[in-house]
Amino acid sequence: MTVIRTENFVVCDFCNEGADSYGGVLVGSTAICGNCSEKNGFTSEGIPNQAYEFKDEISKYFDNDKTFQENVEEYRLEQYGTKDAVTIIY
Numbered sequence: 363m364t365v366i367r368t369e370n371f372v373v374c375d376f377c378n379e380g381a382d383s384y385g386g387v388l389v390g391s392t393a394i395c396g397n398c399s400e401k402n403g404f405t406s407e408g409i410p411n412q413a414y415e416f417k418d419e420i421s422k423y424f425d426n427d428k429t430f431q432e433n434v435e436e437y438r439l440e441q442y443g444t445k446d447a448v449t450i451i452y
């Protein structure tokens with residue numbers, strides 16, 4: 363078993379970038395950056411898009427005053443007590 367700690371490595375699960383974008387959303391365990399959230403209609407100008415058809419599936423809207431990087435780190439800290447992303451390979 364190998365445990366890989368990728369430290370504070372943050373990328374969007376849609377575009378594999380987006381750490382510097384603002385806001386973003388969480389759909390289950392999928393973290394989506396601000397750019398993709400806008401593109402897919404999850405948010406509109408940084409605020410939750412009430413017209414989005416599947417908005418019930420969005421678990422969390424990240425703070426739009428913070429970067430996606432900061433938001434994901436904060437979320438990890440809240441959920442797992444660490445900012446590191448931990449991947450376990452069996």
Ligand SMILES: [Zn+2]
Pocket residue numbers: 374375376377378379380394395396397398399
């Ligand atoms: Zn993205």
